[in-house]
Amino acid sequence: MxxxxxxxxxxxxxxxxxxxxxxxxxxxxLQNFQYNAELVSVAPIVDGYLDDPVWEAALPGKLEQELMNGQRWPESPDFTGSFAAVWRGGFLYIAIKLADDQLETRQTKLLREDHLILYIDPHHTGRKEELYRYTIPIGKETSELKPPLTRVAWGSNGQTCELSFRLDNLAKKGNSVGFIIAYNDVDGGRLQHKIAWAPQGYTEADEMLPDLVFTAKIEPNTQQKLIQWGRIKSLY
Ligand SMILES: [Ca+2]
Ligand SMILES: [Ca+2]
Ligand SMILES: [Ca+2]
Structure with missing residues:
Protein backbone atom coordinates (compact mmCIF):
# COMPACT_ATOMS: atom_id res chain seq x y z
CA MET A 1 0.00 0.00 0.00
CA LEU A 30 -32.92 13.12 18.97
CA GLN A 31 -31.46 16.41 17.72
CA ASN A 32 -34.70 17.60 16.10
CA PHE A 33 -37.01 15.96 18.58
CA GLN A 34 -38.30 17.78 21.65
CA TYR A 35 -41.46 18.66 23.50
CA ASN A 36 -42.18 22.32 24.21
CA ALA A 37 -43.97 22.74 27.52
CA GLU A 38 -45.63 26.15 27.52
CA LEU A 39 -46.00 28.50 30.48
CA VAL A 40 -49.66 28.86 31.51
CA SER A 41 -51.37 31.60 33.48
CA VAL A 42 -53.44 29.17 35.57
CA ALA A 43 -52.13 25.77 36.71
CA PRO A 44 -54.30 22.71 36.04
CA ILE A 45 -55.96 20.99 38.99
CA VAL A 46 -54.18 17.66 39.46
CA ASP A 47 -57.28 15.48 39.91
CA GLY A 48 -56.89 13.06 37.00
CA TYR A 49 -59.52 14.77 34.83
CA LEU A 50 -58.36 16.70 31.81
CA ASP A 51 -61.12 19.30 31.76
CA ASP A 52 -58.78 22.17 32.72
CA PRO A 53 -58.68 24.90 30.01
CA VAL A 54 -54.85 24.59 29.75
CA TRP A 55 -55.13 21.06 28.33
CA GLU A 56 -57.31 22.27 25.48
CA ALA A 57 -54.59 24.65 24.36
CA ALA A 58 -51.54 22.38 24.95
CA LEU A 59 -50.08 20.47 22.00
CA PRO A 60 -50.27 16.68 22.42
CA GLY A 61 -47.18 14.48 22.07
CA LYS A 62 -48.15 11.07 20.71
CA LEU A 63 -46.91 7.76 22.04
CA GLU A 64 -46.11 6.25 18.66
CA GLN A 65 -42.71 4.60 18.87
CA GLU A 66 -42.46 0.90 19.76
CA LEU A 67 -39.31 0.60 21.89
CA MET A 68 -39.02 -3.19 21.64
CA ASN A 69 -38.69 -3.35 17.84
CA GLY A 70 -37.88 0.28 16.96
CA GLN A 71 -40.89 0.57 14.63
CA ARG A 72 -43.56 3.26 14.45
CA TRP A 73 -46.75 2.33 16.27
CA PRO A 74 -49.97 3.22 14.42
CA GLU A 75 -53.15 4.23 16.25
CA SER A 76 -54.91 0.98 17.06
CA PRO A 77 -57.48 -0.50 19.47
CA ASP A 78 -54.55 -2.40 21.05
CA PHE A 79 -53.13 0.88 22.35
CA THR A 80 -53.36 4.62 21.67
CA GLY A 81 -51.85 7.24 23.93
CA SER A 82 -50.73 10.84 24.14
CA PHE A 83 -49.48 13.34 26.70
CA ALA A 84 -49.23 17.11 27.10
CA ALA A 85 -47.18 19.24 29.48
CA VAL A 86 -47.34 22.81 30.80
CA TRP A 87 -45.55 24.68 33.58
CA ARG A 88 -46.20 27.36 36.14
CA GLY A 89 -44.69 28.52 39.45
CA GLY A 90 -41.83 25.98 39.57
CA PHE A 91 -44.09 23.02 38.72
CA LEU A 92 -44.28 20.90 35.60
CA TYR A 93 -47.74 19.43 34.94
CA ILE A 94 -48.28 16.42 32.70
CA ALA A 95 -51.58 15.13 31.34
CA ILE A 96 -51.81 11.63 29.87
CA LYS A 97 -54.58 10.01 27.80
CA LEU A 98 -54.57 6.25 27.31
CA ALA A 99 -56.74 3.70 25.54
CA ASP A 100 -55.82 0.02 25.94
CA ASP A 101 -57.99 -2.87 24.75
CA GLN A 102 -57.06 -5.06 27.75
CA LEU A 103 -56.44 -3.07 30.89
CA GLU A 104 -54.60 -5.23 33.43
CA THR A 105 -54.45 -3.65 36.88
CA ARG A 106 -55.14 -6.48 39.34
CA GLN A 107 -51.95 -8.50 39.38
CA THR A 108 -49.73 -8.77 42.42
CA LYS A 109 -46.58 -8.16 40.41
CA LEU A 110 -46.24 -4.71 38.91
CA LEU A 111 -44.55 -6.01 35.78
CA ARG A 112 -47.60 -8.15 35.01
CA GLU A 113 -49.75 -5.04 35.03
CA ASP A 114 -50.07 -2.23 32.54
CA HIS A 115 -47.84 0.61 33.66
CA LEU A 116 -46.23 3.86 32.61
CA ILE A 117 -42.49 4.48 32.61
CA LEU A 118 -41.33 8.07 32.84
CA TYR A 119 -37.93 9.63 33.05
CA ILE A 120 -37.47 13.20 34.20
CA ASP A 121 -33.83 14.19 34.37
CA PRO A 122 -33.79 17.65 35.97
CA HIS A 123 -30.03 18.01 35.53
CA HIS A 124 -30.23 17.31 31.83
CA THR A 125 -27.39 14.78 31.80
CA GLY A 126 -29.24 13.33 28.82
CA ARG A 127 -28.94 9.80 30.14
CA LYS A 128 -31.49 7.36 31.52
CA GLU A 129 -30.43 7.31 35.17
CA GLU A 130 -32.30 4.97 37.52
CA LEU A 131 -32.64 7.92 39.89
CA TYR A 132 -34.92 9.73 37.42
CA ARG A 133 -37.05 6.72 36.52
CA TYR A 134 -40.69 6.49 37.58
CA THR A 135 -42.81 3.36 37.27
CA ILE A 136 -46.47 4.29 37.55
CA PRO A 137 -49.14 1.56 37.67
CA ILE A 138 -52.34 2.42 35.84
CA GLY A 139 -55.26 3.70 37.87
CA LYS A 140 -53.48 3.62 41.23
CA GLU A 141 -52.63 6.49 43.49
CA THR A 142 -50.00 6.38 46.17
CA SER A 143 -48.78 8.94 48.64
CA GLU A 144 -45.21 7.59 48.57
CA LEU A 145 -43.72 9.48 45.69
CA LYS A 146 -40.11 9.95 44.77
CA PRO A 147 -39.22 13.64 44.40
CA PRO A 148 -39.50 15.73 42.31
CA LEU A 149 -42.79 13.89 41.55
CA THR A 150 -45.35 15.42 43.91
CA ARG A 151 -48.67 14.05 42.74
CA VAL A 152 -50.29 11.33 40.59
CA ALA A 153 -54.05 11.41 39.99
CA TRP A 154 -56.16 9.13 37.77
CA GLY A 155 -59.58 9.67 36.24
CA SER A 156 -61.94 8.06 33.74
CA ASN A 157 -61.19 4.44 34.82
CA GLY A 158 -57.48 4.69 34.22
CA GLN A 159 -57.80 6.41 30.86
CA THR A 160 -56.63 9.83 32.00
CA CYS A 161 -53.89 10.87 34.39
CA GLU A 162 -52.32 14.04 35.71
CA LEU A 163 -48.89 14.35 37.31
CA SER A 164 -47.03 17.22 38.89
CA PHE A 165 -43.28 17.60 39.37
CA ARG A 166 -41.78 20.23 41.62
CA LEU A 167 -38.75 21.57 39.76
CA ASP A 168 -38.52 25.01 41.40
CA ASN A 169 -36.16 27.30 39.48
CA LEU A 170 -35.38 24.60 36.88
CA ALA A 171 -38.83 25.31 35.44
CA LYS A 172 -37.88 28.53 33.69
CA LYS A 173 -38.08 29.84 30.16
CA GLY A 174 -35.47 28.29 27.86
CA ASN A 175 -34.35 25.55 30.27
CA SER A 176 -34.51 21.87 29.28
CA VAL A 177 -34.85 18.60 31.17
CA GLY A 178 -34.38 15.06 29.86
CA PHE A 179 -37.77 13.42 29.40
CA ILE A 180 -39.45 10.33 28.05
CA ILE A 181 -42.78 8.62 28.61
CA ALA A 182 -43.66 5.06 27.63
CA TYR A 183 -46.63 2.74 28.15
CA ASN A 184 -45.78 -0.88 28.89
CA ASP A 185 -48.78 -2.76 27.57
CA VAL A 186 -49.52 -6.08 29.28
CA ASP A 187 -52.25 -8.00 27.47
CA GLY A 188 -53.21 -11.59 28.23
CA GLY A 189 -50.77 -11.76 31.16
CA ARG A 190 -47.72 -10.86 29.10
CA LEU A 191 -45.84 -7.66 28.36
CA GLN A 192 -46.59 -7.14 24.67
CA HIS A 193 -45.42 -3.65 23.79
CA LYS A 194 -43.51 -0.65 25.09
CA ILE A 195 -44.89 2.37 23.28
CA ALA A 196 -43.26 5.73 23.80
CA TRP A 197 -43.13 9.34 22.82
CA ALA A 198 -39.77 9.10 21.07
CA PRO A 199 -38.24 9.77 17.66
CA GLN A 200 -38.38 7.32 14.79
CA GLY A 201 -35.84 4.51 15.18
CA TYR A 202 -35.50 4.98 18.96
CA THR A 203 -35.39 1.76 21.00
CA GLU A 204 -35.10 0.83 24.67
CA ALA A 205 -31.36 0.33 24.11
CA ASP A 206 -30.96 4.08 23.42
CA GLU A 207 -29.40 5.73 26.44
CA MET A 208 -30.00 9.38 25.61
CA LEU A 209 -33.26 11.08 26.57
CA PRO A 210 -35.21 13.52 24.42
CA ASP A 211 -35.60 17.11 25.65
CA LEU A 212 -38.56 18.74 27.28
CA VAL A 213 -38.09 22.50 26.90
CA PHE A 214 -39.77 25.16 29.02
CA THR A 215 -41.19 27.74 26.63
CA ALA A 216 -43.11 30.97 27.22
CA LYS A 217 -44.80 33.11 24.60
CA ILE A 218 -44.76 36.06 26.95
CA GLU A 219 -42.21 36.89 29.61
CA PRO A 220 -42.88 35.00 32.85
CA ASN A 221 -42.42 38.23 34.81
CA THR A 222 -44.89 40.15 32.65
CA GLN A 223 -47.36 37.35 33.07
CA GLN A 224 -46.87 37.38 36.82
CA LYS A 225 -47.68 41.10 36.84
CA LEU A 226 -50.77 40.56 34.70
CA ILE A 227 -52.00 37.87 37.08
CA GLN A 228 -51.39 40.10 40.08
CA TRP A 229 -53.16 42.97 38.37
CA GLY A 230 -56.04 40.61 37.58
CA ARG A 231 -56.22 39.66 41.24
CA ILE A 232 -56.19 43.26 42.37
CA LYS A 233 -58.96 44.11 39.92
CA SER A 234 -61.03 41.14 41.06
CA LEU A 235 -60.98 42.52 44.61
CA TYR A 236 -63.23 45.39 43.55
CA1 LIG B 1 -57.48 18.24 36.07
CA1 LIG C 1 -53.33 -3.58 24.60
CA1 LIG D 1 -52.96 -3.92 28.49
Missing part, protein backbone atom coordinates in the same frame (compact mmCIF):
# COMPACT_ATOMS: atom_id res chain seq x y z
CA UNK A 2 1.48 3.40 -0.89
CA UNK A 3 1.48 6.35 1.48
CA UNK A 4 -1.39 8.17 -0.30
CA UNK A 5 -3.68 5.19 -0.14
CA UNK A 6 -2.84 4.75 3.49
CA UNK A 7 -3.77 8.36 4.29
CA UNK A 8 -7.08 8.02 2.47
CA UNK A 9 -7.85 4.78 4.27
CA UNK A 10 -6.97 6.29 7.66
CA UNK A 11 -9.17 9.32 6.91
CA UNK A 12 -12.11 7.10 6.00
CA UNK A 13 -11.66 5.10 9.19
CA UNK A 14 -11.47 8.29 11.26
CA UNK A 15 -14.58 9.77 9.62
CA UNK A 16 -16.46 6.53 10.21
CA UNK A 17 -15.44 6.54 13.87
CA UNK A 18 -16.43 10.20 14.33
CA UNK A 19 -19.82 9.82 12.66
CA UNK A 20 -20.48 6.65 14.65
CA UNK A 21 -19.65 8.50 17.88
CA UNK A 22 -21.90 11.43 16.91
CA UNK A 23 -24.73 9.13 15.90
CA UNK A 24 -24.35 7.32 19.18
CA UNK A 25 -24.47 10.55 21.16
CA UNK A 26 -27.55 11.91 19.47
CA UNK A 27 -29.47 8.61 19.60
CA UNK A 28 -32.26 7.88 17.15
CA UNK A 29 -32.79 11.33 15.62
Missing amino acids: NANKQIILTSILLLTAVSYALGHLTGGG
